[in-house]
Amino acid sequence: MAGLEDLYREIILDHYRNPRNRGELEVPPAVQAVGFNPLCGDEVIIYVEVSDGVITDVSTGGQGCSISQSSASMMSTAVKGRRVAEVRRLVRAFKHMMSIHGTGIGGTGDDLDDDGDGGNGAAEVKLGDLEALRGVVKFPVRIKCATLSWNTLVQALDETFA
Amino acid sequence: MSDRLGTGARGDFPLLGREMRGRPIVYLDSAASSQKPRSVLDAMTNYYETINANVHRGAYEIAAEATEAMETARAEVARFVNAPSADEIVFTKNVTEAINLVARSWGGANLGPGDAVVITEMEHHANIVPWHIMADQLGFELRWIGVGADGQLDLGNLDRLLDGAKLLGVTAMSNVLGTLNPVRRLADAAHGAGALVLVDAAQYVPHLPTDVQALGADFLGFTGHKMCGPTGIGVLWAKAELLEAMPPFLGGGEMILDVRKDGFLPNRIPHKFEAGTPPIAEIVGLGAAVRYLDGLGMDRVREHEVSLTAYALRTLEERYGSDLAVHGPAEPACRGGVLSMSFRDIHPHDLSQVLDDRGVCVRAGHHCAKPLMRHLGVPATTRASLYVYNDTSDVDSLADALGAAGDFFAR
Numbered sequence: 076m077a078g079l080e081d082l083y084r085e086i087i088l089d090h091y092r093n094p095r096n097r098g099e100l101e102v103p104p105a106v107q108a109v110g111f112n113p114l115c116g117d118e119v120i121i122y123v124e125v126s127d128g129v130i131t132d133v134s135t136g137g138q139g140c141s142i143s144q145s146s147a148s149m150m151s152t153a154v155k156g157r158r159v160a161e162v163r164r165l166v167r168a169f170k171h172m173m174s175i176h177g178t179g180i181g182g183t184g185d186d187l188d189d190d191g192d193g194g195n196g197a198a199e200v201k202l203g204d205l206e207a208l209r210g211v212v213k214f215p216v217r218i219k220c221a222t223l224s225w226n227t228l229v230q231a232l233d234e235t236f237a
Numbered sequence: 238m239s240d241r242l243g244t245g246a247r248g249d250f251p252l253l254g255r256e257m258r259g260r261p262i263v264y265l266d267s268a269a270s271s272q273k274p275r276s277v278l279d280a281m282t283n284y285y286e287t288i289n290a291n292v293h294r295g296a297y298e299i300a301a302e303a304t305e306a307m308e309t310a311r312a313e314v315a316r317f318v319n320a321p322s323a324d325e326i327v328f329t330k331n332v333t334e335a336i337n338l339v340a341r342s343w344g345g346a347n348l349g350p351g352d353a354v355v356i357t358e359m360e361h362h363a364n365i366v367p368w369h370i371m372a373d374q375l376g377f378e379l380r381w382i383g384v385g386a387d388g389q390l391d392l393g394n395l396d397r398l399l400d401g402a403k404l405l406g407v408t409a410m411s412n413v414l415g416t417l418n419p420v421r422r423l424a425d426a427a428h429g430a431g432a433l434v435l436v437d438a439a440q441y442v443p444h445l446p447t448d449v450q451a452l453g454a455d456f457l458g459f460t461g462h463k464m465c466g467p468t469g470i471g472v473l474w475a476k477a478e479l480l481e482a483m484p485p486f487l488g489g490g491e492m493i494l495d496v497r498k499d500g501f502l503p504n505r506i507p508h509k510f511e512a513g514t515p516p517i518a519e520i521v522g523l524g525a526a527v528r529y530l531d532g533l534g535m536d537r538v539r540e541h542e543v544s545l546t547a548y549a550l551r552t553l554e555e556r557y558g559s560d561l562a563v564h565g566p567a568e569p570a571c572r573g574g575v576l577s578m579s580f581r582d583i584h585p586h587d588l589s590q591v592l593d594d595r596g597v598c599v600r601a602g603h604h605c606a607k608p609l610m611r612h613l614g615v616p617a618t619t620r621a622s623l624y625v626y627n628d629t630s631d632v633d634s635l636a637d638a639l640g641a642a643g644d645f646f647a648r
């Protein structure tokens with residue numbers, strides 16, 4: 076049985092208490108997407124501004140538990156200033172880490188890794204601080220909390236290029 | 238307090254013998270689903286081992302016994318809620334299906350543009366979404382009775398809301414606030430305005446002596462798994478004349494008397510509403526659950542829960558004061574044993590995670606009552622709920638675990 080320390084790493088609690096890139100961006104030029112976790116009612120709002128294929132600004136809003144809020148905060152720092160193509164690879168790598176399958180724990184989990192690459196190539200992407208969220212996989216009901224902002228970011232990016 | 242309740246009942250429930258991380262499990266989520274006593278599990282196993290056969294068809298002995306077991310359970314359930322006749326007990330999959338049955342069958346035949354259905358802001362989604370769906374299809378208006386600051390329904394404009402209404406839907410007890418609603422008073426007002434009354438009794442039948450006639454209901458639904466019974470079985474009780482007049486809900490076997498190429502003749506009630514092979518073992522299990530609760534005595538169950546709720550409210554207040562809010566009525570006699578808490582600024586998901594680490598099972602979330610959550614101004618709550626097998630030691634474990642969670646997130 077995994078302990079609470081596996082879940083609530085110090086860096087996670089830090090991002091929860093002092094969320095980065097919190098707020099709203101003007102729409103347009105930014106695009107806004109809203110994600111819901113139907114299980115617990117958590118809600119995250121992601122704003123992204125893209126220019127010349129680069130995420131020039133990102134902001135997060137909404138409410139949720141420490142895992143969903145810290146994941147959104149960490150996501151925002153990880154994608155700001157990066158190229159969209161690079162960010163999509165990062166999203167894949169993150170979701171791969173967050174899949175029960177991806178970390179080699181048995182059982183059926185979130186089939187987030189549905190792009191069929193089985194995580195190939197994802198391994199080379201550096202996750203950095205995001206690694207702190209790896210422990211979430213040991214608490215399967217919380218995986219959706221961790222991935223909520225990432226799925227919402229993808230929605231916002233898809234909308235940007237729609 | 239009866240010694241068959243609380244600690245005395247624990248031994249009846251095999252799952253409660255389980256340990257979580259070296260401590261006895263503390264199960265405080267019976268509002269979501271109760272544990273099952275041995276007698277219910279045995280009744281279901283015994284059904285499968287000795288009389289399993291399809292009902293209402295075979296001429297052979299075990300088929301007759303299976304039918305007899307199912308119809309005996311129906312009679313026991315009818316008696317348990319003081320229904321005038323077992324023919325008024327329709328078995329469904331759960332209370333959600335019971336309410337959908339009313340919305341589709343009665344609603345489909347009786348509602349249209351210019352009509353109104355009145356429900357309350359504290360309904361479970363099961364008594365909201367079916368009305369949204371049918372309102373979209375039929376064009377009637379959905380009206381809402383609001384909730385006041387004290388967790389009670391705001392009945393100030395009841396007459397206006399009921400004016401022109403054809404149905405009032407209300408939960409007998411809120412699954413979030415524990416509020417016991419004045420069903421009789423609402424039913425009298427609704428009948429005075431020419432509306433029928435649908436009661437969602439999912440949180441009521443398991444915890445209080447229930448008399449469908451005294452409540453003044455026309456339709457009343459409840460769900461087996463919250464009252465010591467198995468999952469997969471629920472009940473719609475409705476007045477016979479209403480069931481007679483309503484068109485069938487699902488079509489298929491069991492629910493017909495005759496089928497021709499140009500049509501069909503529906504079966505008599507309640508079978509008219511029970512298409513297909515029923516969940517026979519679950520029905521038998523529900524019968525055993527009702528016997529178990531009768532054995533405890535529903536008056537005593539209620540007494541036990543009132544005193545345990547009083548103890549819980551007192552204990553939490555003493556230990557955490559204004560750091561902890563319990564939503565809903567403050568007076569134990571006016572509420573059920575459902576304690577929806579907000580604790581400091583710890584998110585319910587995080588709180589329940591630390592509680593789980595100590596083997597304390599509670600529910601975090603919106604409890605399928607999002608309109609009520611919006612009214613309370615919280616995204617979610619942490620809900621502990623009490624039942625026949627809980628006692629003061631469970632409340633103490635909850636209080637200790639809350640302290641541990643407070644320490645954990647204050648670090």
Ligand SMILES: Cc1ncc(COP(=O)(O)O)c(C=O)c1O
Binds near residue numbers: 411437440460
């Ligand atoms: C008041 C109320 N109504 C309806 C339901 C739905 O019950 P079920 O899922 O068994 O249909 C519940 C429980 O979840 C409830 O508490």
